[in-house]
Amino acid sequence: MNAPFKPEAPSRRDVVVAASLVGGSLLVGCSPADLMSMGSKVEVGAFGPFIKIAPDGAVTVISKHIEFGQGNHAGLSAIVAEELDADWSRVRVEQAPANAKLYANGSLGAQLTGGSSAISNSWEQLREAGATARAMFVQAAGNRWNVPVGEITVKDSVLTHASGKSATFAELLADAAKVPPPKDVKLKDPKAFTLIGTDRVRRKDSQAKSDGTARYTQDVHLPNMLTAMVAHPPRFGAKVKSFDAAPAKQVPGVVDVFQIPSGVAVVAQNTYAAKLGREALNITWDEAEAEKRGSAVITQLFKDIAAGKDDSAKWEAFDQRGDASSLAAAKGDGVFEATYEFPYLAHATMEPMNCVASVDGSKVRLTFGSQGQTLDQLNAAKIVGCLPGSVEIETLFAGGSFGRRANFQSDYVAECVHIAKTVGDGRPVKLVWTREDDMRAGYFRPIVVHAVKVKLDKDGYPGAWRHRIVTQSIMKGSPMPAGKGPDQTAVEGAAGSPYLKATPVVDAQVACPDVGVPVLWWRSVGATHTAFVMEHTIDQLARQAGKDPIDYRRTLYRKAGADRHLAVLNHAVEKAGQAVTPGWTRGVAAHESFGSVVAQVAEVKVENGVPRVGRVVTAIDCGVAISPDQIAAQMEGGTCYGLSAALFGEVTLTDGKVDQGNFDGYRVLRINEAPAVETYIVPSGNPPSGVGEPGTPVIGPAVANALLALDQRATHRLPLIRGA
Numbered sequence: 001m002n003a004p005f006k007p008e009a010p011s012r013r014d015v016v017v018a019a020s021l022v023g024g025s026l027l028v029g030c031s032p033a034d035l036m037s038m039g040s041k042v043e044v045g046a047f048g049p050f051i052k053i054a055p056d057g058a059v060t061v062i063s064k065h066i067e068f069g070q071g072n073h074a075g076l077s078a079i080v081a082e083e084l085d086a087d088w089s090r091v092r093v094e095q096a097p098a099n100a101k102l103y104a105n106g107s108l109g110a111q112l113t114g115g116s117s118a119i120s121n122s123w124e125q126l127r128e129a130g131a132t133a134r135a136m137f138v139q140a141a142g143n144r145w146n147v148p149v150g151e152i153t154v155k156d157s158v159l160t161h162a163s164g165k166s167a168t169f170a171e172l173l174a175d176a177a178k179v180p181p182p183k184d185v186k187l188k189d190p191k192a193f194t195l196i197g198t199d200r201v202r203r204k205d206s207q208a209k210s211d212g213t214a215r216y217t218q219d220v221h222l223p224n225m226l227t228a229m230v231a232h233p234p235r236f237g238a239k240v241k242s243f244d245a246a247p248a249k250q251v252p253g254v255v256d257v258f259q260i261p262s263g264v265a266v267v268a269q270n271t272y273a274a275k276l277g278r279e280a281l282n283i284t285w286d287e288a289e290a291e292k293r294g295s296a297v298i299t300q301l302f303k304d305i306a307a308g309k310d311d312s313a314k315w316e317a318f319d320q321r322g323d324a325s326s327l328a329a330a331k332g333d334g335v336f337e338a339t340y341e342f343p344y345l346a347h348a349t350m351e352p353m354n355c356v357a358s359v360d361g362s363k364v365r366l367t368f369g370s371q372g373q374t375l376d377q378l379n380a381a382k383i384v385g386c387l388p389g390s391v392e393i394e395t396l397f398a399g400g401s402f403g404r405r406a407n408f409q410s411d412y413v414a415e416c417v418h419i420a421k422t423v424g425d426g427r428p429v430k431l432v433w434t435r436e437d438d439m440r441a442g443y444f445r446p447i448v449v450h451a452v453k454v455k456l457d458k459d460g461y462p463g464a465w466r467h468r469i470v471t472q473s474i475m476k477g478s479p480m481p482a483g484k485g486p487d488q489t490a491v492e493g494a495a496g497s498p499y500l501k502a503t504p505v506v507d508a509q510v511a512c513p514d515v516g517v518p519v520l521w522w523r524s525v526g527a528t529h530t531a532f533v534m535e536h537t538i539d540q541l542a543r544q545a546g547k548d549p550i551d552y553r554r555t556l557y558r559k560a561g562a563d564r565h566l567a568v569l570n571h572a573v574e575k576a577g578q579a580v581t582p583g584w585t586r587g588v589a590a591h592e593s594f595g596s597v598v599a600q601v602a603e604v605k606v607e608n609g610v611p612r613v614g615r616v617v618t619a620i621d622c623g624v625a626i627s628p629d630q631i632a633a634q635m636e637g638g639t640c641y642g643l644s645a646a647l648f649g650e651v652t653l654t655d656g657k658v659d660q661g662n663f664d665g666y667r668v669l670r671i672n673e674a675p676a677v678e679t680y681i682v683p684s685g686n687p688p689s690g691v692g693e694p695g696t697p698v699i700g701p702a703v704a705n706a707l708l709a710l711d712q713r714a715t716h717r718l719p720l721i722r723g724a
Contacts, residue, residue, distance in 0.1 A: 010656070010678055026055045036100035036374050039390030040515070044398070047136065048179035049102045050129040051080060051324060055159055057170030060688035061126075064096045064103035065118040066371050068398035068405070070692045071203050071633060072118040075626040076126060077523050078201045079119075082193055083130030085154035086169070098373035098393035114406055114513040114521070116594035117527045118142060119626060120218060123687050131185040140175035141167055153287045164586050171533045188720075190624065190685060202625035205397070217354040217368045218429070222657035225356070225428040228419045229274040231281050232441035235290035235656040238514045240264060242284045247279040257281070260418040262411070267423060271305035273431050275427035290657040291516025298515055299341055299447055305511055306339065313470065313511035316486035322505030327441075327455055327464045334456045336541055341717040344531045345445035345522055346666055348520050351399025353433040353442070355416040358427030362386035364417065366411025367428075369398025372406035378479070379410035380417045402641070403521040407443060408478055436661040444651055445522035446472040446515075448490075448529040452537055454503075459544025461555065467494060471529075473512035484512045493530030493593060493697070498560035499538060523641055527593040527697035532646075532718070535589040535701035540714055549705065550588055559668035564621050565590055565596045568682055572599035572619035575680045584614055587706025589698045594690025596622040600639070600698045602675070613643060613675040613703055619695065620679065625687040630693050632679040637694025639677050646667035646700035667721075 025350040045052055052060040061077040073093040081091045082376040096103045100111045106121040108114065128538035134154055141159045142149040144167070153160050157169040168177075195201060208214035233239065243264050245257035253273025257266050264281055268274035293301075300316075304310040356369040357380075364384050370376050370393050377388040398405060417433035422431055433441075448471040457463035488495070490508050500506050522528055550573060569590045580586050581603050590599035601617040618635045625631055648667035652659045660666040704715040 012088065013508050017254040028691060033100040033104050033109075035388070036377060037102070037389040039387030040101075042097050042098070042102060046100070047133045048129055048181065049096075050126060051084070051133050053133075053169055055170060055173065055209055056175070057087075057091060057168050059088045059092050059157070059169070060092045061082065063093050064105070065113040065122070066095070066369060066395055066398060067093075067205060068369060068371065068401045070118075070523035071627070072113075072692075073205060074201055074203045074630055075119045075123055077204060078195055078626055079123065079126040079402045079624040080130040082195045083127045083188060084134045085156070086130075086692070087157040088195055088200060090157065091204075095098045095395045098370070098391065098395070099389065100374045102232070104374070110372065112372040112374060112406060114371065114403065116596075116692045116694065118692075119688045120595065120623075120690065126186060127187050132181050133188055134403060135182050135185050136177045136179040137169060137172055137516055137552045139179045140172045144172070156571065162689035166268055170531055196624065196626050197628065202629060207330055208450060209397075216351060216399060217356060217395050218351075218354045218432075220367050220396075220426040220430065222356070225430055226267050226269065226423060226471065227271045228263060228265050228416070228429050228431045229271075229278045229434075230263060230415055230431070230437075231278050231283060232437065233285050233287075233290070234284075234440075235287055235292060236518060238285045238287045238290040239284040240283060244282040245289060247280040247282060251277040253659065254275075256423070258422055260396045260415060260422070262415055264469045264574055265415070265419045265422075267419060267429065274432070277436075288312065289516075290656060293515075293653070294655055295344060295447065295651070295653040296332055298517075298653075299343075299449065301513065302447060302449035303339060303341070304514060306468045306470045307450045313513040315511050317507075317509050318486050318491040319467075319500050319506050319508040322464070323505035324505050326467045327453060327505070327507065330453070330455050334546055336452070336537070338452050338455070338537065338540070340450040340452070340529070340533050340536075342448040342532075344447055344517070344653070345528070345536055345645055345649045346651050346660070347400075347402045347442070347522060348663070348666060349400035349402060352435050353405070353412040354431060355413050356428055356430045357413075357416040357420040358426050358428040360423065361418040362390065363426070364391040365394070366391065366413065366416075367394045368396060368413070369401075369405060370395045370413075371398070371401050372410070375406060375408060376410045376413045379414050384413060385415045393551060399523060402439075402523040403525070404443060405475045407520050409477055411442075412686040423680055430506050435663070439651075439661050439666060443518045443573060445528055446474070446519040448515075450529065450533045452533060456541065456545055460547055461552075461559075461595070462499065462503040462541065463501060465503045465508070465509040467492065467500075467506075469510040470508070471512060472515050472517070474519055474521055474525070476512070477657055489525050491530070492526035495528075497530075497534050498562035498565055499534055499556055501562070502556040502559035503657045511692060523638070523694040524693040525592055525691070527591060527600070528645070531589070531591040531593070531697035532701045532704065535591060535698075536704045536708070539587075539701075539705040539708055543708070543712075553588075553590065565592065565599075568599045568619045568621050570599045571682050572601050572617055575619065575678065576601040585706045585710045587702045587704065587709060589692075589702040589705060591698050593694045593697060596620055596691065598635075598694045598695040598698050598704045602699060602702035602706055604703050604710070606707075606710065611647065611707060612673070612704060613699075614700065615679045616675045616702070618677060618679045618695065619626040619682055620691075621682040621684055622694070623684050623688040625681045625684075626688060628681055631681060634691045635679040635695040636677040638693065639699045640669050640674050641694035642699040643675065643703070646703055646718055648719050650719050
């Protein structure tokens with residue numbers, strides 16, 4: 001029997017590295033980005049960190065954001081191409097190396113793709129990069145032709161002067177590279193855009209993903225590479241007590257078996273051998289600190305806390321005004337009260353987690369679809385005892401994430417680094433997670449309970465609103481600055497809601513009890529539940545007041561000064577038209593998340609007792625629309641993802657063990673069940689805002705509101721279809 005795993009005592013170097021990462025106090029004058037990038041060897045060319053121009057004039061845009069299906073590479077490269085006036089057909093995209101100093105997400109402070117911020121945080125940065133490179137070419141042409149730079153025009157990578165002189169980027173490249181980049185550049189007036197906002201901005205990766213040349217982690221095959229799988233505990237929080245590696249080592253192809261912090265690793269010549277070896281393991285688990293409660297027990301605890309029957313969790317206010325003390329005891333006509341329950345949800349990405357790592361002394365190389373390069377560098381550096389910047393990451397395409405691939409612990413990445421460190425000698429190791437691994441040992445959207453009580457005023461609108469949210473905190477233990485107040489990921493969408501702004505008396509609080517189930521952001525994060533509660537509650541209030549739900553919203557939006565909400569709602573209703581498809585019922589919902597406002601009109605009918613969604617009319621205000629085609633695609637995908645969760649999504653635990661392991665138990669929307677989604681973009685001159693996530697949270701309440709219109713029965717628990 002193998003002895004229990006004992007973590008190695010940290011070396012002095014480990015302590016120094018960890019201390020500098022946490023506080024930065026050991027290195028005076030260094031920013032967090034400086035600290036994260038120490039040891040990096042990234043070379044920047046003449047046109048800055050975001051643009052490379054080849055001798056033939058082809059332009060390569062360096063993207064600091066991963067592409068995992070959302071299509072951001074098209075929008076990011078279009079921003080550069082617009083200001084550079086490059087030939088769009090000759091613009092390519094290349095993934096940036098891991099370096100927070102050069103490629104940090106300006107809104108998150110780390111090199112990280114998330115929060116639907118890829119376009120919004122890059123907007124000014126990439127416009128300036130493109131305009132700067134353009135100015136360098138214009139200056140080079142002016143010097144060569146001895147003409148004023150103001151008389152030179154650029155179009156499709158060709159510079160032209162009224163005298164008839166012209167030159168391509170290729171012809172001017174050497175001279176332009178010697179021009180000092182100007183400190184200030186003039187950006188285009190959006191009215192002069194010729195690429196942004198047109199249907200020419202299409203994905204740059206479609207061909208590669210269609211013909212199989214796109215490279216994913218499973219496509220990585222390196223010389224002398226090993227494959228590993230990890231046996232995880234059946235309950236969260238359990239640890240290895242002892243294990244017998246002998247049966248696994250007898251499997252042909254198994255090279256080694258050893259313990260790592262998260263379980264027992266089986267290293268083999270191929271995936272099949274690693275899987276068989278893992279199945280042959282005999283492990284005894286120490287469950288003294290394991291989470292043994294089932295999801296039903298956890299939900300009931302949250303309901304008791306929300307109802308004031310359990311005081312084990314601390315309440316924090318996220319919106320308060322006026323005196324709501326009398327509302328708790330209010331009963332009778334004009335008082336609305338409801339409790340909403342939301343289950344654990346899996347991310348269920350098409351590509352489960354995987355990573356390739358090699359560790360040679362203090363040299364680390366990672367090859368995989370990294371969503372949070374800075375987090376992955378930090379966690380790998382702690383394991384190996386090196387500087388974060390010396391952790392080299394080659395970021396590949398990834399088959400979806402929805403938040404799963406970026407977590408504070410870099411869970412599967414850390415596993416791979418631990419294994420590669422033990423294997424040693426720089427030998428590459430590919431860690432493979434199965435669907436069942438990710439479903440049972442990954443992270444989930446937390447269980448959430450909302451308790452809402454509203455007293456209507458004499459006109460039938462909210463006069464006092466009491467709101468209680470109970471859920472696990474996603475940000476607890478985060479290395480990112482959380483700021484003051486409650487965890488915003490738990491309350492976003494309720495906090496700042498125009499409905500609360502329009503209500504004179506508000507008492508809104510959140511409690512985040514500790515539960516031993518790992519939770520993480522899930523596509524649209526807090527809005528996954530707050531949008532449903534706010535929008536479905538509003539429909540119920542409107543009907544209780546005897547008012548039309550759409551007009552009811554309009555009145556509240558005007559009270560709150562929510563002009564964007566009003567415009568988007570009106571746009572969706574107008575595009576939906578007056579006539580409802582015969583046999584179908586309509587529901588409406590509108591919600592703001594990640595800086596964008598989305599309204600949907602959903603047509604729903606019930607077939608054999610099951611809701612079916614047909615036509616969905618979507619309106620979105622997302623600021624400047626860089627790629628209308630891609631925005632429509634994201635609205636379609638986000639709608640289907642949100643509908644899948646609303647209809648079927650539920651992860652359950654029995655005695656602490658996850659019941660679901662694959663799509664046979666965790667039902668998702670099928671192609672024949674997908675609605676027809678029409679997308680309409682509200683014109684805007686504001687900077688771009690989120691697109692990848694805002695389409696997800698609106699469809700659930702729109703469907704619930706249609707069902708409410710159909711039979712007057714409200715939905716207080718998701719999913720709508722259980723046991724499917």
